[in-house]
Amino acid sequence: SQQGEEDPQALSIQEGENATMNCSYKTSINNLQWYRQNSGRGLVHLILIRSNEREKHSGRLRVTLDTSKKSSSLLITASRAADTASYFCATAAGTDKLIFGTGTRLQVFP
Amino acid sequence: DAEITQSPRHKITETGRQVTLACHQTWNHNNMFWYRQDLGHGLRLIHYSYGVHDTNKGEVSDGYSVSRSNTEDLPLTLESAASSQTSVYFCASSDLGEQYFGPGTRLTVT
Numbered sequence: 001s002q003q004g005e006e007d008p009q010a011l012s013i014q015e016g017e018n019a020t021m022n023c024s025y026k027t028s029i030n031n032l033q034w035y036r037q038n039s040g041r042g043l044v045h046l047i048l049i050r051s052n053e054r055e056k057h058s059g060r061l062r063v064t065l066d067t068s069k070k071s072s073s074l075l076i077t078a079s080r081a082a083d084t085a086s087y088f089c090a091t092a093a094g095t096d097k098l099i100f101g102t103g104t105r106l107q108v109f110p
Numbered sequence: 111d112a113e114i115t116q117s118p119r120h121k122i123t124e125t126g127r128q129v130t131l132a133c134h135q136t137w138n139h140n141n142m143f144w145y146r147q148d149l150g151h152g153l154r155l156i157h158y159s160y161g162v163h164d165t166n167k168g169e170v171s172d173g174y175s176v177s178r179s180n181t182e183d184l185p186l187t188l189e190s191a192a193s194s195q196t197s198v199y200f201c202a203s204s205d206l207g208e209q210y211f212g213p214g215t216r217l218t219v220t
Contacts, residue, residue, distance in 0.1 A: 031207060042200055042211035043153075088152060095160075096141045096204045097168075102152040 006089060006104040014109050019076040021104040023089030024069075030094045032065055034074050037086045037103070046074075046087075079108045112137040116201050116212040123219055129188040131215050133201030141204045142184040144168075144176065146197040147214075153200065159184055191219045 007022045023032070031050045035043040049056045049065045049072065056063045062075040076083055086105050090098040114135040123129050135142065140161045145153040155168030157176040165176050173195060175187045188195055196219045202209040 033208065035209075035211075040214075042213050043202075043209075044211070045208045048207055090209075092207060096207055096209070097143070097155065097158060098209060099155070100145075100153040102150065 006087070006101045008104060009102070010105045010107070012107045012109065013079055015079060015081055017079055017108075019079050019083070019106055019108070021074045021087050021089075021106070023072045023074070023101055025072075025089075025091050025099075025101075026070065027091075028093065029067075029091045031092050032063075032072050033090045033092070033098065034061075034063060034072075035088045035090060035100075037088065039085075043088065076106075079106075081108050081110045084108045114201060114203055114210050114212040116199075116215050118215060119213065120216045121218070123191050123217070125191060125193060125219055127191050129191050129217065131186045131188075131199055131201075131217070133184050133186065133212060134182055135201075135203040135210070135212075136182065137203050137205070137210060138181060139203035139205045139210075140181065142178070143202045143204070143209065144174070144184065144186045145200045145202065146170065146195075147200060148197050156186065156199075157184075188217075191217075193219050195219050 033048045034046045037043045047058045049063050060077045065072045086103045088103045090100045117132045143158040144156040147153050154170045159178040199215045201212040
């Protein structure tokens with residue numbers, strides 16, 4: 001069964017706009033990670049946030065984690081056409097084993 | 111540069127045949143994982159290994175097996191391929207949480 005559920009399933013925006021994706025999960029976690037997948041490619045790790053962290057930044061990415069609500073959000077600021085991809089959250093509960101959500105498909109129009 | 115490779119990239123096989131998908135990593139990671147990706151399901155864990163001679167079942171392990179005889183390789187075997195195993199298969203490795211993914215193998219069982 002899936003641990004993470006992303007919302008929305010699909011998102012279309014214009015270049016320069018911000019994109020926000022949300023992830024909800026069911027059980028206690030050690031960390032939560034976000035991955036990007038371009039069409040026909042493998043997943044690429046974006047950012048990891050630990051259960052004792054509330055916010056983390058990496059370039060144009062901002063991730064928040066609310067363990068009381070069992071939810072996380074990924075914000076991509078000033079989006080570019082190259083950000084078009086599927087984005088997945090994944091949770092870890094103490095080992096390196098991850099449980100992935102079903103993903104958000106982001107389309108950024110030039 | 112370290113990498114993780116999968117072969118073949120595409121495979122068509124018949125129902126009932128045994129198929130082995132290769133995964134090779136040069137990161138020297140102890141942890142390796144096999145996932146399948148299907149529309150509407152995201153990535154689901156098939157088998158994983160935390161080191162040589164260690165293997166564990168994941169969420170969807172029925173009909174699959176793995177063996178780990180060295181650090182670099184974790185081949186995935188479909189004992190008797192079924193049409194339900196038509197999917198895209200990804201191998202990944204990790205050491206400290208973040209997973210590195212291979213490019214995937216698209217398997218079609220006819």
